[in-house]
Amino acid sequence: MSVYWSDVVSRLTPYVPGEQPKIARLIKLNTNENPYGPSPKALAAIAAETGEALKLYPDPNSDLFRQAVARHFGIEARSVFVGNGSDEVLAHAFLGLLRHDKPLLFPDISYSFYPVYCGLYEIDYRTIPLDEQFRIRVDDYLAADAGAIIFPNPNAPTSRLLPLDEIERLVAGKPEIVVVIDEAYIDFGGESAVSLTQRHPNLLVIQTLSKSRSLAGLRAGFAIGHPDLIEALERVKNSFNSYPLDRMTIAGAAAAMDDTEWFDATRQKVMASRERLVARMQSAGFEVLPSAANFIFARHPAREGGQLASALRERGIIVRHFRVPRIDQFLRITIGTDEQCDALLSALEEILG
Numbered sequence: 226m227s228v229y230w231s232d233v234v235s236r237l238t239p240y241v242p243g244e245q246p247k248i249a250r251l252i253k254l255n256t257n258e259n260p261y262g263p264s265p266k267a268l269a270a271i272a273a274e275t276g277e278a279l280k281l282y283p284d285p286n287s288d289l290f291r292q293a294v295a296r297h298f299g300i301e302a303r304s305v306f307v308g309n310g311s312d313e314v315l316a317h318a319f320l321g322l323l324r325h326d327k328p329l330l331f332p333d334i335s336y337s338f339y340p341v342y343c344g345l346y347e348i349d350y351r352t353i354p355l356d357e358q359f360r361i362r363v364d365d366y367l368a369a370d371a372g373a374i375i376f377p378n379p380n381a382p383t384s385r386l387l388p389l390d391e392i393e394r395l396v397a398g399k400p401e402i403v404v405v406i407d408e409a410y411i412d413f414g415g416e417s418a419v420s421l422t423q424r425h426p427n428l429l430v431i432q433t434l435s436k437s438r439s440l441a442g443l444r445a446g447f448a449i450g451h452p453d454l455i456e457a458l459e460r461v462k463n464s465f466n467s468y469p470l471d472r473m474t475i476a477g478a479a480a481a482m483d484d485t486e487w488f489d490a491t492r493q494k495v496m497a498s499r500e501r502l503v504a505r506m507q508s509a510g511f512e513v514l515p516s517a518a519n520f521i522f523a524r525h526p527a528r529e530g531g532q533l534a535s536a537l538r539e540r541g542i543i544v545r546h547f548r549v550p551r552i553d554q555f556l557r558i559t560i561g562t563d564e565q566c567d568a569l570l571s572a573l574e575e576i577l578g
């Protein structure tokens with residue numbers, strides 16, 4: 226606290242990201258990064274930008290990247306907005322599309338950045354409880370008086386997927402308000418709602434290159450929706466930072482979107498490792514929620530989540546534990562390579578005795 230701070234800053238409760246430890250030999254299963262690394266074509270495109278051209282500002286509209294996203298989904302580039310990680314895209318959506326007189330709705334257990342943006346932009350919000358099996362109930366949102374709605378699909382940290390017809394039922398049932406679907410994990414087993422944006426002008430879908438395209442370090446994300454929604458995001462962006470994506474990011478992100486082969490091969494590997502890990506975790510006595518993401522959410526009936534997380538840490542493995550009501554017995558575990566999953570399982574066996 227300082228007398229120099231503004232009132233808004235004094236009141237903020239900032240987001241705390243998962244730890245990025247400086248110790249190299251840790252097995253890092255805490256922030257849902259992808260173990261397989263970026264497309265070699267993306268790396269080559271990034272390297273090609275690190276020269277004399279850096280003296281010039283990048284394209285403020287990142288058209289190369291926007292066009293690659295449009296190509297990938299078979300839509301028009303004017304339906305695409307890109308940003309410095311999907312967190313930035315989300316932030317602009319909170320200010321530009323989710324701030325209204327009536328409250329913004331999101332699940333009680335969800336991405337913990339959402340209440341942080343509400344604090345930053347002074348947005349009134351209300352949380353809607355997930356059901357007993359940690360599922361989103363669309364009827365609860367349809368029945369509520371809302372200014373806007375946002376949730377991740379699959380949800381985080383629960384990993385549960387809401388089927389596409391349920392998303393459409395929600396979007397069609399609330400045509401007067403914006404619905405934002407945060408699809409950070411959709412490529413690991415779900416069907417994207419991007420196709421619905423063509424017939425529902427109130428739907429905005431946000432994705433990231435951090436997870437399924439293994440580019441968390443590059444910082445690239447995008448939104449897809451009706452051009453009127455995209456214009457709102459552009460108005461915020463152009464009132465904040467004209468050049469949020471640098472030259473390396475624009476080139477690398479575009480190349481990553483185009484490299485469908487690498488994308489499919491690596492996400493298939495992650496999904497195969499997930500099925501293998503889930504089966505073994507269940508044999509070890511864990512309850513594992515059905516996952517359509519590159520992480521699982523699991524609890525042991527007899528062991529406290531925080532205790533398990535510390536015991537794993539002592540053995541060089543870091544996972545995420547949330548000291549939050551309803552989920553404090555759970556661990557959120559990123560799907561690593563099969564080798565990393567095996568190391569996790571042996572450590573758990575040792576801990577559980």
Ligand SMILES: *Cc1c(COP(=O)(O)O)cnc(C)c1O
Binds near residue numbers: 257309441
């Ligand atoms: C990881 C994640 C993001 C943010 O990803 P960026 O790295 O900022 O693109 C957004 N939403 C959810 C639910 C996430 O888990």
